[in-house]
Amino acid sequence: MKKENLILVTNDDGITAPGIRNLIEAVRPLGKVVVVAPDSPQSGKGHAITLGSPLRLNQVDIFDGIEAWTCSGTPVDCVKLARDKILGGRPDICVSGINHGANHSINIIYSGTMSAAMEAAIEGIPSVGFSFLNFDYDADFSIPRQVAREVTQKMLETTLPPHSLFNVNIPDLPAAEYKGIRLARQANAKWKEEFDERRDPNGKKYYWLTGEFSNQDFGSDTDVWALENGYTSLVPVQFDLTDYRLKEKLQNEWQFQ
């Protein structure tokens, strides 16, 4: 008999977010679940790690019999600490989310949800981040739960290459309009930033980051296209950032002494 799968669950919205509770519910039939999640919201933390201060872990009992810990650091810290101090080794899979809000296209780079999953993938743990295109606290997670279970199960059943990582975004649609899961590539999109400038009671300026999403990629194989057309997008992700095409081009053009 195959031993039970060990499933590490984490997120970036913090351990009390509805998204992680829904993710635990989605994957608990698939193996033994251990949760290690930030003790506070960590959205937009990207691949930050904590270098200048120490970290804390606290065990909590809020998920009905599931072993769960809060970590005082970033999502990436959670994964590192989980492996070294809680699990004492690699789990069979790491699932991150379900994020409240999109992490498609360029958003993957800013996303704590995806950075946690990427950290696990760097460690050789098959990993996936789930994000739901709905920010509401009381959003209906029925479809995201179903997607999380289906993708996690598929990953556990497949012999994947080492370091396999997926970025899954789920549209906010009524069941009747939802079309299923579609493999996609990362759309070439970005944020048009504008800072909201205000003045404090002393008259000094301060700035809030705001911005408008701008998709500049009109292919029908992108994650943005999938989401706009009723599908969940599933993007396989890797972390060799070398631009081989530019390397090739400059190999001939640039001569250094």
Next chain:
Amino acid sequence: MKKENLILVTNDDGITAPGIRNLIEAVRPLGKVVVVAPDSPQSGKGHAITLGSPLRLNQVDIFDGIEAWTCSGTPVDCVKLARDKILGGRPDICVSGINHGANHSINIIYSGTMSAAMEAAIEGIPSVGFSFLNFDYDADFSIPRQVAREVTQKMLETTLPPHSLFNVNIPDLPAAEYKGIRLARQANAKWKEEFDERRDPNGKKYYWLTGEFSNQDFGSDTDVWALENGYTSLVPVQFDLTDYRLKEKLQNEWQFQ
């Protein structure tokens, strides 16, 4: 006559670090320099942005006639604010660093230095991050300064593809042993983490992140190889994280309803 180049300088070690002062010195003969850097050390902040709190900018006069600002946020925040609130548009180039310590191989993902440069590249600004393999406050920056000037000048003189980005790491070597600049790819390496477990005066545990670098890539075309063999490594970088090979493979293997 071509207009003067506008050069945005930033870093992650903070505005008072010797590395940024050396970078300013390196690039000031190449155009008009504007500095926007974090007001405190931001190492390991990856691509973090500040979402939950507002940001501050303060003008400072510490670089002998160069316009300079501190920002209360992350390196990525610095670049966003520089563009929207200080420069009111795109500079001709963004240079980040000179980082105190290496950012080769997988370290690019954790690096605030490289994330600042990447943020500028996403915006369509040719960008480069420089890192020096020496952590000492009083390190000799002669070779790093020379490299930073040469690479920045080369970038300004070349018609590069949009979003061009480079990760430059400079070895800590005496001039006689230094061999020059070498184009490279990102080595497949990672950190073997171990947390140093301690107890506070109340007997509660806390953890310091420590780790050992582990290169698993023995190609002679990697950044790690270049650095170990007396060269500065120059890796062209891109930010489409799609794993096209895995996408292709799963397109046939995974069927979803």
